[in-house]
Amino acid sequence: MKSIRNIGLVLFLVGFSIFIASLFIGKYSISEERLITLYDSTEEIDKGDTIVASLTKAAAEMGLIDKEFASQFTFSSKLTELFKKSNEFIANQFIVSDGITEEEKEDLIQISIESSRVVYSESSVSVVFPENKKKQKLVIDNTSWMFLENKEYETAADFKNDLGNKVNEINGKLGQEYFIWDNKYSRFDFVKASLIGPVSDRKGLFLLLTFGLCIIGSLMHILPGVVLMGGPGIKNDGIYHDASTNRGWIGILAFGFLFFFYVLLYFYPWLIVNWTSIVDPIKGLFVEGAVASQWFLYGLLYCVAMIVMGIRMFVKYRNNRYQIIRTCSVLFFQIVFAFLLVEILPLFDLPAMDLKNAWPLDFDMFFDWNVKGHLDSGTVGIFMFVWGIVLSVIVIPVMVYFYGKRWYCSWVCGCGGLAETLGDPYRQLSDKRLIAWKIERWMIYSVLVFAIIMTAFTGYHSYNEVINPNMAGSKDVLFGLSAYNIREWYGFLIGSIFAGVIGTGFYPILGNRAWCRFGCPLAAYMGLVQRFKSKFRITTNGGQCISCGNCSTYCEQGIDVRSYAQKGQNIVRASCVGCGVCSAVCPRGVLKLENGPNDNWSRVEEPVIIIGNDGMLEVSRIAPEVSEQ
Numbered sequence: 187m188k189s190i191r192n193i194g195l196v197l198f199l200v201g202f203s204i205f206i207a208s209l210f211i212g213k214y215s216i217s218e219e220r221l222i223t224l225y226d227s228t229e230e231i232d233k234g235d236t237i238v239a240s241l242t243k244a245a246a247e248m249g250l251i252d253k254e255f256a257s258q259f260t261f262s263s264k265l266t267e268l269f270k271k272s273n274e275f276i277a278n279q280f281i282v283s284d285g286i287t288e289e290e291k292e293d294l295i296q297i298s299i300e301s302s303r304v305v306y307s308e309s310s311v312s313v314v315f316p317e318n319k320k321k322q323k324l325v326i327d328n329t330s331w332m333f334l335e336n337k338e339y340e341t342a343a344d345f346k347n348d349l350g351n352k353v354n355e356i357n358g359k360l361g362q363e364y365f366i367w368d369n370k371y372s373r374f375d376f377v378k379a380s381l382i383g384p385v386s387d388r389k390g391l392f393l394l395l396t397f398g399l400c401i402i403g404s405l406m407h408i409l410p411g412v413v414l415m416g417g418p419g420i421k422n423d424g425i426y427h428d429a430s431t432n433r434g435w436i437g438i439l440a441f442g443f444l445f446f447f448y449v450l451l452y453f454y455p456w457l458i459v460n461w462t463s464i465v466d467p468i469k470g471l472f473v474e475g476a477v478a479s480q481w482f483l484y485g486l487l488y489c490v491a492m493i494v495m496g497i498r499m500f501v502k503y504r505n506n507r508y509q510i511i512r513t514c515s516v517l518f519f520q521i522v523f524a525f526l527l528v529e530i531l532p533l534f535d536l537p538a539m540d541l542k543n544a545w546p547l548d549f550d551m552f553f554d555w556n557v558k559g560h561l562d563s564g565t566v567g568i569f570m571f572v573w574g575i576v577l578s579v580i581v582i583p584v585m586v587y588f589y590g591k592r593w594y595c596s597w598v599c600g601c602g603g604l605a606e607t608l609g610d611p612y613r614q615l616s617d618k619r620l621i622a623w624k625i626e627r628w629m630i631y632s633v634l635v636f637a638i639i640m641t642a643f644t645g646y647h648s649y650n651e652v653i654n655p656n657m658a659g660s661k662d663v664l665f666g667l668s669a670y671n672i673r674e675w676y677g678f679l680i681g682s683i684f685a686g687v688i689g690t691g692f693y694p695i696l697g698n699r700a701w702c703r704f705g706c707p708l709a710a711y712m713g714l715v716q717r718f719k720s721k722f723r724i725t726t727n728g729g730q731c732i733s734c735g736n737c738s739t740y741c742e743q744g745i746d747v748r749s750y751a752q753k754g755q756n757i758v759r760a761s762c763v764g765c766g767v768c769s770a771v772c773p774r775g776v777l778k779l780e781n782g783p784n785d786n787w788s789r790v791e792e793p794v795i796i797i798g799n800d801g802m803l804e805v806s807r808i809a810p811e812v813s814e815q
């Protein structure tokens with residue numbers, strides 16, 4: 187069995203090494219055919235043809251056509267200039283037909299200045315554009331305030347300046363819908379379409395060599411555990427002596443990989459196009475011939491990691507029914523709701539919505555594009571949007587009232603699902619110190635406040651865009667602050683850096699629930715309900731506690747469970763996600779996750795009990811009804 191495990195480990199490492207190496211395999215080259223595939227999918231003469239023509243011209247001018255680049259770094263460094271040139275070509279094309287050219291501007295200036303006096307008028311415009319009524323109207327509409335009867339210029343330079351600014355303004359708006367904006371999405375599409383070589387030619391083979399070997403190797407390493415772990419009992423032996431789980435060198439390497447993976451995924455996706463090419467065949471199962479985006483890659487990796495590590499959970503906690511059912515639940519919600527439905531719904535012209543994702547975790551719920559997307563998708567789209575609100579405002583608090591936030595954090599949520607499967611080996615790394623608890627409370631509720639403010643601003647913006655589109659003034663500015671800027675900052679700081687890079691990247695350093703404990707605004711919202719209005723509590727049979735500390739050690743939320751157990755006190759904490767591992771690892775059956783009456787007395791104020799050889803002793807609080815007698 188041990189040799190099967192070792193072979194599994196070797197296979198995993200080989201698969202993982204090929205996965206990393208595949209980033210550097212292949213070349214990048216621009217050709218007209220590739221540009222047509224990327225931008226011009228129709229036969230008709232349309233926008234795509236203009237974009238392809240201008241990009242081809244710009245690439246040819248820069249000497250890029252059919253030139254091969256060995257790395258995506260050098261290739262992508264050319265893109266800023268390429269897009270800029272292409273956009274200039276498009277703009278110039280539009281200026282000739284719909285704007286004011288340099289020559290036309292000079293003619294206007296020349297005809298409007300007589301012996302240093304500005305005599306600009308409607309007839310000057312007619313002289314410059316005798317036949318072109320469209321341009322006549324354009325110039326008159328935009329510059330009539332500069333006519334002699336409306337404005338007297340003291341110097342010709344002032345007139346030239348005003349006219350120059352106006353012409354720039356008119357020309358600046360032209361052709362923008364044809365521009366390729368230099369952002370991470372257009373870069374990703376462009377670099378991916380330019381990839382040539384073994385990875386793009388043999389995607390199926392690389393899929394087997396990377397995902398295939400990693401999955402087979404992991405399972406060969408995990409499954410013998412059924413035999414090797416022996417009888418019932420959760421085996422965490424040696425966890426603090428293992429370099430992979432005690433922040434040792436393997437843990438640091440894992441952290442390095444996760445950290446860079448998230449940075450590349452969120453901020454530099456065009457550098458990982460090779461990885462997305464490997465999973466194109468799987469994307470093709472949903473839409474024939476479609477290519478995978480970085481988010482498809484992420485969703486697939488997420489599911490694969492959860493399934494493989496979920497199997498590890500089944501092996502490790504095989505004698506604990508709660509853990510097995512809970513793991514099945516998170517796998518189901520991740521695979522069906524967060525991955526399959528998100529891929530399938532757009533096939534029916536519906537928004538790609540994760541139906542279990544609730545506000546404020548789902549922070550873009552009230553963004554204008556999301557609201558419009560749902561409204562434009564008909565009755566089902568509107569129903570999905572309303573469901574999102576009902577889930578957040580009614581279902582979440584009601585369920586937390588009855589079952590605590592565990593129903594979501596440990597049974598449904600994707601972040602929680604990853605933490606409970608991929609993150610399980612790191613749960614003991616959570617910080618148990620009092621200072622961490624203090625930081626936790628300040629931080630998580632600050633994020634909740636930030637999320638509420640951001641939602642208020644984006645809601646105002648979306649309302650104006652959807653209900654009040656003809657309003658005067660800016661639709662996006664409230665109290666002098668731009669809703670767009672606030673949501674961009676929230677998305678960057680909370681959505682990308684906190685939830686992704688820190689939340690998951692730091693598993694091997696901070697433990698598996700850093701995001702859920704310190705940053706998730708939905709956890710903060712549910713935590714408030716759980717703390718003050720819920721039936722959920724962890725009861726403790728203090729008399730049985732031997733103070734071994736297993737419970738505190740494996741509490742991923744950093745709760746010092748033992749201190750409650752020693753006092754025989756119920757654990758009613760806003761941060762408890764009800765994972766049940768404290769109860770599972772307790773050798774004395776002290777802890778029990780329960781839903782009972784929601785009265786403060788039985789839930790929070792129960793008498794603190796110390797057990798000694800002499801039996802039970804009430805030492806602190808007295809039940810109200812007792813003290814009244």
Ligand code: SF4
Pocket residue numbers: 724740741742743744745747757761762763764765766767768769
């Ligand atoms: S107290 Fe127990 S159930 Fe709650 S988060 Fe900690 S380990 Fe999980």
Ligand code: SF4
Pocket residue numbers: 730731732733734735736737738747748751752768771772773774775776777
């Ligand atoms: S694991 Fe059980 S016995 Fe050990 S300290 Fe916690 S409650 Fe007490």
